[in-house]
Amino acid sequence: MDKHLNPRNWSTSVIITLSFISLALVGSIALSMPFATHPYTQTIFFEHFITAVSLVCVSGIASLPIGETYTIFGQIIALILIQIGGLGVITIINTGLFYLNQQLSLKNQYLIQASLNRNTNSNLFDFLKSIYILTAIVELTGSIIIMTYFIPQYGWLKGSFNSIFLAVAAFTNSGFDNIGSASIQTFNQNPVITITVALLVIMGGLGFSVWFEILNRLEIFIKQRPRHFKLAFHNISTHTRLVLTMTLFLLIGGTLLIWMVEHNNPNTLANKPFPQQILESFFKSASTRSAGYTTFSYKGSQPFTKFIYMLLATIGGAPGGTAGGLKVTTVAILYLLFRAELMSYSKVIYNKRVVPDNLVKQAVMITIFFIFITLFGYGALLLTHPHLNSIGLLFETISAMGTLGVSLDVTEHLNYFGKMIILFLTLAGRVGPITVLLAILQKKNTEIHYSEANILIG
Numbered sequence: 510m511d512k513h514l515n516p517r518n519w520s521t522s523v524i525i526t527l528s529f530i531s532l533a534l535v536g537s538i539a540l541s542m543p544f545a546t547h548p549y550t551q552t553i554f555f556e557h558f559i560t561a562v563s564l565v566c567v568s569g570i571a572s573l574p575i576g577e578t579y580t581i582f583g584q585i586i587a588l589i590l591i592q593i594g595g596l597g598v599i600t601i602i603n604t605g606l607f608y609l610n611q612q613l614s615l616k617n618q619y620l621i622q623a624s625l626n627r628n629t630n631s632n633l634f635d636f637l638k639s640i641y642i643l644t645a646i647v648e649l650t651g652s653i654i655i656m657t658y659f660i661p662q663y664g665w666l667k668g669s670f671n672s673i674f675l676a677v678a679a680f681t682n683s684g685f686d687n688i689g690s691a692s693i694q695t696f697n698q699n700p701v702i703t704i705t706v707a708l709l710v711i712m713g714g715l716g717f718s719v720w721f722e723i724l725n726r727l728e729i730f731i732k733q734r735p736r737h738f739k740l741a742f743h744n745i746s747t748h749t750r751l752v753l754t755m756t757l758f759l760l761i762g763g764t765l766l767i768w769m770v771e772h773n774n775p776n777t778l779a780n781k782p783f784p785q786q787i788l789e790s791f792f793k794s795a796s797t798r799s800a801g802y803t804t805f806s807y808k809g810s811q812p813f814t815k816f817i818y819m820l821l822a823t824i825g826g827a828p829g830g831t832a833g834g835l836k837v838t839t840v841a842i843l844y845l846l847f848r849a850e851l852m853s854y855s856k857v858i859y860n861k862r863v864v865p866d867n868l869v870k871q872a873v874m875i876t877i878f879f880i881f882i883t884l885f886g887y888g889a890l891l892l893t894h895p896h897l898n899s900i901g902l903l904f905e906t907i908s909a910m911g912t913l914g915v916s917l918d919v920t921e922h923l924n925y926f927g928k929m930i931i932l933f934l935t936l937a938g939r940v941g942p943i944t945v946l947l948a949i950l951q952k953k954n955t956e957i958h959y960s961e962a963n964i965l966i967g
């Protein structure tokens with residue numbers, strides 16, 4: 510047997526990628542079964558595969574509408590794929606094996622660590638257990654809030670299931686729902702639904718390590734006598750501080766920019782009262798960084814707003830969470846590097862702390878990978894679909910890479926080759942940054958001793 514075909518010799522990057530592909534293949538087979546689809550739907554296996562890849566990669570750019578195509582059994586399968594895809598295939602499988610066998614190899618522990626973007630194996634399974642508990646609590650709470658409106662509208666059984674589906678899909682930043690083609694737009698004037706979904710998206714995109722530190726600090730604050738909020742949070746970790754700062758900046762900045770450009774647009778916000786405009790702009794700002802839910806048309810937005818959407822989708826959420834994109838910390842490190850060069854600093858600095866050179870290199874490498882794959886995918890779509898709008902194809906490309914799952918009505922006009930490109934971009938956007946990072950970490954540095962070369966740039 511060729512050593513490259515032996516799973517024991519596979520790299521962590523390959524295993525993570527194959528795990529997503531395998532789950533998508535199994536999911537597409539399950540979704541294509543007669544009991545999973547409505548009898549009046551005529552679909553081919555390839556469309557189920559596109560949907561399964563989108564579900565597993567929590568992208569939302571499905572070929573088929575979930576609620577209108579699949580029966581309750583098919584929707585349950587979709588819900589399972591979303592949950593496993595959101596939490597990570599590796600973590601689910603290996604945790605199950607751990608509790609069955611009560612043992613796990615160091616390599617599998619490293620796999621779990623890598624899939625969670627965690628830099629330590631200490632208390633790994635306590636950390637995993639906490640993830641599942643927090644996920645269950647957040648999704649259940651979100652479901653109960655949504656139920657208060659869905660049950661009166663859809664009835665007890667359907668209303669409860671639709672609420673659970675939406676809460677799970679929102680927390681995993683997948684952008685899916687099973688409430689019809691109009692999606693969340695049906696409830697754009699319901700602040701409880703829109704705010705709940707937006708908060709679920711934000712919470713999922715912050716990353717679990719950030720949430721655990723916030724909860725730990727809150728526990729300290731509650732136990733303090735006298736209570737002092739600043740004292741409880743004064744030595745919060747650099748990672749958490751950076752994630753929260755970037756998230757707040759993107760939420761506020763995105764909300765203001767979207768509102769300023771769209772408040773006079775009759776296709777989006779012009780005919781709505783000011784509080785409604787702000788709420789929908791906030792929802793769009795929160796959702797566009799990975800989830801892709803919408804309360805007004807993406808296609809009807811102004812060109813500059815579409816540019817903002819693409820920028821937010823490229824940035825994405827935080828490491829170790831359910832959102833896609835480059836990640837807010839990667840973009841922040843690039844900005845800090847740029848600032849350090851302008852200020853002639855010898856090191857990259859944030860909050861009076863030095864960012865290690867290896868982290869800066871990793872951020873640059875991940876960004877180069879992201880840009881290269883995006884340009885490759887965009888070029889391939891332009892080459893094979895010269896008749897389609899170039900801006901629409903660019904939006905489609907970035908949406909897939911950022912696992913946003915939104916289209917400007919372009920997806921249905923793509924041929925099979927084009928859809929395969931979108932599948933590749935979706936998978937690359939979901940597992941690519943992790944695999945690139947692992948490839949860097951697993952390589953040993955090679956000392957080079959050549960004379961320096963002078964090259965003109967700029």
